[in-house]
Amino acid sequence: MTSISQRSSGGRTVRLVALVAVALLMSYPLLWLVASSFKPEQLIFSEPGLIPSSFTWANYADGWTRVGIPFGAFMLNSAVICILSIVGNLFSCSLAAYAFARLQFPFSKIAFGLMLVTLMLPFHVTVLPQYIVFQNLGMVNTILPLVLPKFFAVDAFFIFLLVQFIRGVPRDLDQAAEMDGCNKYQIFFYIIFPICRPALVLVAIFTFLWTWNDFFSQLIYLSQVERYTAPLALNLFIDATSGESAWGMLFAMSVVTLLPLFILFVIFQKQIAEGIATTGLKG
Amino acid sequence: MSAIGLKDVRKSYGSVEVISSIDLDIEQGEFVVFVGPSGCGKSTLLRMIAGLEGIDGGTLSIDGVVANDIAPARRGIAMVFQSYALYPHMSVYENLAFSLRIAHVDKAEIDRRVRNAAAMLQLEPYLSRRPRALSGGQRQRVAIGRAIVREAKVFLFDEPLSNLDAALRVATRIEIAKLKERLPDTTMIYVTHDQVEAMTLADRIVVLNGGNVEQVGRPVELYESPANLFVAGFIGSPAMNFLPCRLEHQGERTLVQIDGAEQTAIAFGSGGRSGAEAGTLGVRPESLHIAEAGAALITGMVELVEHLGEVTILYVAAGLGQPVLAKLSKTQDFAKGDRVSLSAASTDLYAFDASGDALPRLG
Numbered sequence: 001m002t003s004i005s006q007r008s009s010g011g012r013t014v015r016l017v018a019l020v021a022v023a024l025l026m027s028y029p030l031l032w033l034v035a036s037s038f039k040p041e042q043l044i045f046s047e048p049g050l051i052p053s054s055f056t057w058a059n060y061a062d063g064w065t066r067v068g069i070p071f072g073a074f075m076l077n078s079a080v081i082c083i084l085s086i087v088g089n090l091f092s093c094s095l096a097a098y099a100f101a102r103l104q105f106p107f108s109k110i111a112f113g114l115m116l117v118t119l120m121l122p123f124h125v126t127v128l129p130q131y132i133v134f135q136n137l138g139m140v141n142t143i144l145p146l147v148l149p150k151f152f153a154v155d156a157f158f159i160f161l162l163v164q165f166i167r168g169v170p171r172d173l174d175q176a177a178e179m180d181g182c183n184k185y186q187i188f189f190y191i192i193f194p195i196c197r198p199a200l201v202l203v204a205i206f207t208f209l210w211t212w213n214d215f216f217s218q219l220i221y222l223s224q225v226e227r228y229t230a231p232l233a234l235n236l237f238i239d240a241t242s243g244e245s246a247w248g249m250l251f252a253m254s255v256v257t258l259l260p261l262f263i264l265f266v267i268f269q270k271q272i273a274e275g276i277a278t279t280g281l282k283g
Numbered sequence: 284m285s286a287i288g289l290k291d292v293r294k295s296y297g298s299v300e301v302i303s304s305i306d307l308d309i310e311q312g313e314f315v316v317f318v319g320p321s322g323c324g325k326s327t328l329l330r331m332i333a334g335l336e337g338i339d340g341g342t343l344s345i346d347g348v349v350a351n352d353i354a355p356a357r358r359g360i361a362m363v364f365q366s367y368a369l370y371p372h373m374s375v376y377e378n379l380a381f382s383l384r385i386a387h388v389d390k391a392e393i394d395r396r397v398r399n400a401a402a403m404l405q406l407e408p409y410l411s412r413r414p415r416a417l418s419g420g421q422r423q424r425v426a427i428g429r430a431i432v433r434e435a436k437v438f439l440f441d442e443p444l445s446n447l448d449a450a451l452r453v454a455t456r457i458e459i460a461k462l463k464e465r466l467p468d469t470t471m472i473y474v475t476h477d478q479v480e481a482m483t484l485a486d487r488i489v490v491l492n493g494g495n496v497e498q499v500g501r502p503v504e505l506y507e508s509p510a511n512l513f514v515a516g517f518i519g520s521p522a523m524n525f526l527p528c529r530l531e532h533q534g535e536r537t538l539v540q541i542d543g544a545e546q547t548a549i550a551f552g553s554g555g556r557s558g559a560e561a562g563t564l565g566v567r568p569e570s571l572h573i574a575e576a577g578a579a580l581i582t583g584m585v586e587l588v589e590h591l592g593e594v595t596i597l598y599v600a601a602g603l604g605q606p607v608l609a610k611l612s613k614t615q616d617f618a619k620g621d622r623v624s625l626s627a628a629s630t631d632l633y634a635f636d637a638s639g640d641a642l643p644r645l646g
């Protein structure tokens with residue numbers, strides 16, 4: 001009895017040490033980024049350790065205003081795009097998923113297959129035609145190209161995720177709602193949509209993550225500095241031509257940009273794990 | 284004018300006919316039970332009445348109006364699902380109120396009806412709970428409550444007790460019987476594969492088999508005069524014993540002969556049949572008793588004895604493949620291996636022709 005529990009607690013320690021070691025290894029670049037943001041510029045590349053020998057807030061204070069516009073404005077731009085993308089994805093993807101999972105319509109199987117194929121289509125294939133379309137629509141240099149598509153269920157991955165989730169919801173619920181007088185839209189809004197909450201939390205979080213961290217499409221479509229998002233603004237700190245990049249401030253503002261993601265994960269840790277665990281399983 | 288009328292109603296899934304030409308009239312306020320083995324189409328028929336399944340042929344009328352194409356919610360019908368189908372994200376109160384909210388009933392009226400139903404079903408302490416936090420029996424009551432709140436003219440129940448344990452099943456069965464008494468004008472259609480539920484609840488039983496109606500009648504009628512072998516075997520527990528026999532039709536009368544039986548020349552009405560054919564003699568386990576000398580219907584060896592207290596059930600091997608069951612009220616001492624002779628009053632015997640239809644009794 002004791003020997004078993006001792007052995008298992010010994011095993012537990014070994015596992016714990018291994019996990020912590022791997023976690024440290026994986027997060028080292030991140031820790032280095034955070035540490036460097038508190039170092040004076042000249043120490044960043046000369047002093048290798050994580051613990052700064054002299055500590056300064058200057059990178060944060062200077063970095064915030066360096067571009068001429070407070071860095072908060074870029075964060076706000078990012079946030080607006082994120083929120084609109086999340087709202088768009090939540091409604092459009094869940095509606096599309098409901099249609100695929102529950103409604104019978106001509107060519108629904110083929111449409112579902114086509115949608116899955118778009119999962120495999122590389123982003124780079126569509127970016128040019130898309131750009132031309134938005135240019136013809138006069139939407140370039142606005143946030144519309146980044147946000148508008150989200151309202152038309154373009155994220156096939158989320159649709160697939162939600163289809164799997166809805167398929168796990170017993171059909172009796174739809175039929176009970178039908179007996180209770182709901183039409184298809186009411187069944188969706190009153191029954192299916194709220195029941196999908198764990199999957200929707202996942203959709204919202206990943207939409208936020210991918211939109212917040214997006215650089216390429218924001219770079220293509222936004223050209224006015226006032227409309228820049230946080231990642232685009234960070235790019236301004238690297239001056240490729242003069243070679244005089246403000247690394248300290250770049251790191252400081254990078255940390256600021258990462259903060260919302262960090263807070264999000266801390267708050268929603270449980271829901272994220274739950275969402276991943278229940279998605280696709282029987283509801 | 285009947286509350287629910289089915290005329291030549293049919294349903295197929297692809298090429299498989301699940302419901303084949305059903306005719307049935309259900310009166311207002313009646314408690315009708317559809318009973319039959321699993322897969323016989325009970326749920327399908329119920330769901331066709333509810334409007335959740337389309338009707339491929341024939342007409343369904345509700346209060347005399349053809350209802351084939353009326354939307355489920357407009358039929359004045361409420362349904363209690365086998366799985367209860369409670370909305371998991373809503374409280375009990377919201378579950379009960381949902382249909383009324385959709386119908387834009389005003390708040391005070393919703394509240395009155397919900398509280399009324401909750402009182403009727405002793406659900407008041409649980410109104411703010413989610414279904415997840417309820418026991419099986421409580422969920423069941425919420426499911427019934429949803430039907431009550433709608434004040435529907437017709438309640439449909441699809442095997443409502445099948446997810447409950449044995450003790451709760453009996454209690455809930457009694458609750459449903461009481462509910463019917465409190466709502467005398469509400470028509471109820473109840474689906475079950477359990478003939479005990481059917482016998483105890485029904486005003487009228489509809490025995491279904493393979494998408495056909497085998498017989499419709501009051502519980503006692505089905506028990507006392509089953510129309511055919513299927514109904515005879517389905518109603519009653521333990522099931523009726525069947526013995527192969529020869530039928531000799533002689534004018535108005537038919538004589539039944541059983542190989543090796545001393546009790547001979549049992550007569551039934553021929554019902555216009557003629558000639559001779561192989562048939563089946565049926566006798567219920569509870570009708571059998573120990574035979575007097577020279578009058579045995581069945582003789583055989585006791586295979587198994589079940590003492591149930593007030594009754595003893597004998598399994599008698601009589602060379603028929605299947606043992607013959609006898610339910611004896613006297614707790615006489617029997618042991619495995621005993622030879623017993625059994626007989627029954629001729630009024631307790633049933634005869635079925637080669638196609639399985641019951642022969643009429645004489646007199």
Ligand SMILES: Nc1ncnc2c1ncn2[C@@H]1O[C@H](COP(=O)(O)OP(=O)(O)O)[C@@H](O)[C@H]1O
Binds near residue numbers: 327
């Ligand atoms: N959606 C469906 N598609 C094909 N066959 C079905 C469908 N629903 C039911 N069936 C078949 O119809 C028959 C009757 O089913 P059901 O009415 O559920 O039986 P019961 O409720 O009497 O057990 C069964 O054989 C079943 O396999």
Ligand SMILES: [Mg+2]
Binds near residue numbers: 325
């Ligand atoms: Mg069924």
